Amino acid sequence: MLKTQDLGYWYQDKTQPLFQGINLTFEPGKSYAILGHSGTGKTTFLSLIAGLDKPKEGDILLGDRSLKQIGLTNYRRHDVAIVFQAYNLFTYMSPMNNLLTAMAITEAEHAGDRAYAKQILNDLGIGDDLIDRNVQHLSGGQQQRVAIARTMCCDAQLVVADEPTGNLDEDNTKAVIDQFQRIAHEQNKCVIIVTHEPDVAAQCDHQYRLENKQFTQLA
Amino acid sequence: MNFFKRAWLNIWAKKGRSILLILVSSAILMFVLAGLLIRSAAVKATETAKNDAGATMTLSANRQAAFKKMSQSSSSSSSKTSRPKLTLTPVKLSDATKIAKLSNIKNYNVTSSTSANAKSYDTVSTTTGMGGNSGGPGGMKSSTSSGDTQIDGVTATSLTTTFSDSQSKITKGRGITASDKNTNNVVIEKELASQNNLTVGDTMTFKETSGDKATVKVKIVGIYKASSTSSASAGPMSTDPSNTIYASYTLANTIKGSKYAGTADSVTFNVTNPAKVSATKKAGNKLISSKYSLSTDDASYQSVKASMDNVEGFANKIVWLVAIAGTIILALIVILMIRERRFEIGVLLSLGEARWKIVAQFFTEMLMVIVVAIAIAGAGGKFVGNQLGSQLVSQSTTTQTTTSTTSGQPGGSGQPGGTKGGSGGPGNMQATSTKTKDPNLEIAVSAVDLAELGGFGLAITFLSIMIASGGILRLEPKKVLIS
Ligand SMILES: Nc1ncnc2c1ncn2[C@@H]1O[C@H](COP(=O)(O)OP(=O)(O)OP(=O)(O)O)[C@@H](O)[C@H]1O
Numbered sequence: 001m002l003k004t005q006d007l008g009y010w011y012q013d014k015t016q017p018l019f020q021g022i023n024l025t026f027e028p029g030k031s032y033a034i035l036g037h038s039g040t041g042k043t044t045f046l047s048l049i050a051g052l053d054k055p056k057e058g059d060i061l062l063g064d065r066s067l068k069q070i071g072l073t074n075y076r077r078h079d080v081a082i083v084f085q086a087y088n089l090f091t092y093m094s095p096m097n098n099l100l101t102a103m104a105i106t107e108a109e110h111a112g113d114r115a116y117a118k119q120i121l122n123d124l125g126i127g128d129d130l131i132d133r134n135v136q137h138l139s140g141g142q143q144q145r146v147a148i149a150r151t152m153c154c155d156a157q158l159v160v161a162d163e164p165t166g167n168l169d170e171d172n173t174k175a176v177i178d179q180f181q182r183i184a185h186e187q188n189k190c191v192i193i194v195t196h197e198p199d200v201a202a203q204c205d206h207q208y209r210l211e212n213k214q215f216t217q218l219a
Numbered sequence: 220m221n222f223f224k225r226a227w228l229n230i231w232a233k234k235g236r237s238i239l240l241i242l243v244s245s246a247i248l249m250f251v252l253a254g255l256l257i258r259s260a261a262v263k264a265t266e267t268a269k270n271d272a273g274a275t276m277t278l279s280a281n282r283q284a285a286f287k288k289m290s291q292s293s294s295s296s297s298s299k300t301s302r303p304k305l306t307l308t309p310v311k312l313s314d315a316t317k318i319a320k321l322s323n324i325k326n327y328n329v330t331s332s333t334s335a336n337a338k339s340y341d342t343v344s345t346t347t348g349m350g351g352n353s354g355g356p357g358g359m360k361s362s363t364s365s366g367d368t369q370i371d372g373v374t375a376t377s378l379t380t381t382f383s384d385s386q387s388k389i390t391k392g393r394g395i396t397a398s399d400k401n402t403n404n405v406v407i408e409k410e411l412a413s414q415n416n417l418t419v420g421d422t423m424t425f426k427e428t429s430g431d432k433a434t435v436k437v438k439i440v441g442i443y444k445a446s447s448t449s450s451a452s453a454g455p456m457s458t459d460p461s462n463t464i465y466a467s468y469t470l471a472n473t474i475k476g477s478k479y480a481g482t483a484d485s486v487t488f489n490v491t492n493p494a495k496v497s498a499t500k501k502a503g504n505k506l507i508s509s510k511y512s513l514s515t516d517d518a519s520y521q522s523v524k525a526s527m528d529n530v531e532g533f534a535n536k537i538v539w540l541v542a543i544a545g546t547i548i549l550a551l552i553v554i555l556m557i558r559e560r561r562f563e564i565g566v567l568l569s570l571g572e573a574r575w576k577i578v579a580q581f582f583t584e585m586l587m588v589i590v591v592a593i594a595i596a597g598a599g600g601k602f603v604g605n606q607l608g609s610q611l612v613s614q615s616t617t618t619q620t621t622t623s624t625t626s627g628q629p630g631g632s633g634q635p636g637g638t639k640g641g642s643g644g645p646g647n648m649q650a651t652s653t654k655t656k657d658p659n660l661e662i663a664v665s666a667v668d669l670a671e672l673g674g675f676g677l678a679i680t681f682l683s684i685m686i687a688s689g690g691i692l693r694l695e696p697k698k699v700l701i702s
């Protein structure tokens with residue numbers, strides 16, 4: 001469903017691109033892990049996929065339309081959901097209102113449906129006692145699960161995450177990765193996760209390593 | 220609208236910050252309101268000053284034209300007559316009635332002065348020994364020779380500036396009113412009364428100074444007290460002010476002689492709206508011949524108006540200065556707020572929220588703040604306005620009274636008083652009418668003030684958000700969230 005075509009990106013120096021000539025395909029119902037040393041450009045790549053920035057070279061296609069054609073704001077609203085390492089949530093809202101707000105902005109099918117949002121939060125272990133509490137009073141792991149719940153309640157077919165388990169302990173990491181797997185396999189969405197941790201990567205359906213300006217698929 | 224809900228959630232969740240914002244906005248708006256209140260109070264006070272200070276217009280003989288005629292006739296026929304004669308045409312009352320019909324005229328007072336010689340009583344002699352029945356040096360006399368008793372014929376004493384300014388006060392009985400027309404009722408001065416043992420209801424007699432020198436019997440209906448400073452009809456040959464008797468102008472005309480019936484020395488019109496006095500003068504001039512002239516006096520109105528204009532101008536400056544400073548302060552606060560909330564904005568952008576809706580959210584938040592602030596400022600602005608207003612008025616009136624004394628010279632002919640026909644007329648009156656009443660600023664919060672305050676509040680909010688929104692519009696979600 002998502003394809004990169006001769007994708008390339010650099011910050012200042014055109015002769016020193018982070019990556020160049022990237023041709024990858026991401027399918028729905030699958031999860032992908034992107035590994036790589038620090039500073040190789042994983043986050044940069046993800047920001048292009050997420051429609052937060054424009055490629056310097058090449059193109060990204062959703063189906064048969066390029067992101068340029070769709071328009072980045074429109075693309076972010078309807079087609080992609082993003083989970084960051086931190087700062088994912090509206091700090092002045094409860095988990096419930098975070099979900100309702102995201103559904104309203106993305107014009108999701110279940111927009112305004114509190115029962116639906118509550119179900120998803122409960123599934124992710126956010127109990128009724130936490131649902132209407134301010135998210136700042138939740139633990140890091142709980143907050144990350146709310147962020148994942150947000151991607152689940154929206155209709156975007158593509159879910160990208162940048163080191164979503166970076167701040168979490170082992171138990172929470174496992175729970176979060178399990179959820180991503182469910183999103184891919186049960187909701188039939190395409191999940192792309194950037195991670196440092198080989199354990200996390202190993203649980204995904206496919207693994208890529210960014211090295212020497214190129215992506216190589218690991219066996 | 221989702222941004223509206225977000226705005227509300229944010230304001231509610233961050234109560235401390237919201238209260239701080241409300242306090243800052245209230246302070247700004249309170250000063251704006253204080254300025255607005257002082258300004259509208261100044262406008263109102265100027266309105267009141269029109270009625271209180273008033274302005275007058277006086278119809279009298281055209282001295283300039285008369286002098287011109289006199290000098291012309293003297294040059295052409297200098298051989299025949301040794302002494303040119305100044306003929307001042309008495310004002311016709313029919314002209315006065317015509318002018319009185321103009322829309323801006325409130326009422327009018329007819330003045331006709333003459334003199335007579337005491338018969339049944341003794342005049343009060345001045346301590347300097349001057350005056351008395353000496354008659355003084357010749358001077359210029361229009362038709363009558365001077366007697367020891369000054370008779371000021373008026374329509375009503377209350378319409379004269381001497382009485383309306385409280386320089387003279389009725390102490391017993393009543394003043395001359397319009398109903399005393401064609402009667403021999405008079406009002407005499409306290410000192411004259413006590414010296415001759417006269418009181419209200421008594422009669423007294425005096426003799427005409429010209430013609431058949433007939434004896435006139437008059438009835439005292441009131442006693443007045445002239446203030447010590449009211450030696451108004453000054454002039455070297457004038458008698459003691461206590462010897463001035465007020466009567467209806469008809470009585471004065473009768474004493475002057477039959478050809479003076481239906482005439483007056485001058486007629487003073489009180490105008491309703493002093494701001495339009497010159498237009499009224501213009502209209503009045505069309506109704507009269509060049510033998511007469513209309514002079515206006517709005518000095519006291521002008522001085523009150525000038526002092527109020529000062530206050531109004533200052534209040535205007537306050538309003539704009541505070542509004543501009545307030546906008547800048549609020550804009551800076553919003554800019555800081557936006558910096559502090561850039562992650563939230565980044566998340567909104569990553570969810571695909573339109574930038575204008577993010578701006579709208581901030582605007583809505585500030586709007587909620589400003590509405591509460593307007594209410595608070597509305598309650599507190601009256602207090603600040605009162606404090607500031609009284610300060611301003613006391614300052615500006617002291618500066619104004621010093622300038623008003625110089626601006627209040629008699630307009631009109633500019634000839635020295637002393638002609639019997641004109642004494643007590645315009646020159647005299649104008650000199651006394653410059654007294655300024657202290658203008659009072661009444662500070663009250665009206666619905667209009669609140670509406671105007673609301674307008675300023677909205678404009679300040681809108682402008683500060685516009686200034687600050689540049690930050691939102693430029694914000695790159697990638698830079699915010701990935702670093
Ligand atoms: N805004 C920027 N301007 C200039 N250079 C940048 C900018 N953002 C990132 N870089 C550089 O681009 C390179 C890739 O950065 P990026 O964040 O994509 O790496 P990463 O693979 O995600 O690293 P990490 O694993 O540490 O998160 C780094 O060398 C970084 O210094």
Ligand SMILES: [Mg+2]
Pocket residue numbers: 042043044162
């Ligand atoms: Mg990174």
